[in-house]
Amino acid sequence: MKIKSIKIQRFKRLEPFVTSEIDVEGYFSTPEYLRAILTGIDVDELFKDLLRGEENDLISAFVNGRIDFERKRGTIGNLNHGALSVQAKEAVDQNPLSIMKGKRRLAKLRRIVKEKHGVQLPIDSHPNKPSDANLEILAKKLFPKQATFSSPLTKKIKPKKLKK
Known part of the structure; x- marks a missing residue:
């Protein structure tokens, strides 16, 4: 189940x-x-x-x-x-x-x-803001076209440019 x-x-x-x-x-x-x-x-x-x-x-x-x-x-x-x-x-x-x-x-x-x-x-x-590496991975997977977040507590990730 x-x-x-x-x-x-x-x-x-x-x-x-x-x-x-x-x-x-x-x-x-x-x-x-x-x-x-x-x-x-x-x-x-x-x-x-x-x-x-x-x-x-x-x-x-x-x-x-x-x-x-x-x-x-x-x-x-x-x-x-x-x-x-x-x-x-x-x-x-x-x-x-x-x-x-x-x-x-x-x-x-x-x-x-x-x-x-x-x-x-x-x-x-x-x-x-606090950050969670697992949540960031999940966010990138679920929302690949949106910018990701960065925090001083985790590695900074550059946001992807959105397509028009």
């Missing part, structure tokens, strides 16, 4: 796309993107402020997400909750940003930038 559904989508020129971040807001709250749009603000210090006090919530989010996943798979009875807790702590220690949802991360970053630096985080009005 799943393969048939994908074939139907492709026949209708629909392509599945999954963001590389947890959600779309995650693109606007990566260290790379913030370095591209913020001047005079130490982004590393900004992320230290962002993660301060978040460890317990991130561990909880990891555990709850995994329990939900196993419940949906029907394998919740096989789950070792003690080992899961250890995995959650290790995951948060290794890469806490990969667990924090982009919506929450962006909201907290906006608050921190406003409180500490007195400015609004210019994500929606800044000319540098």
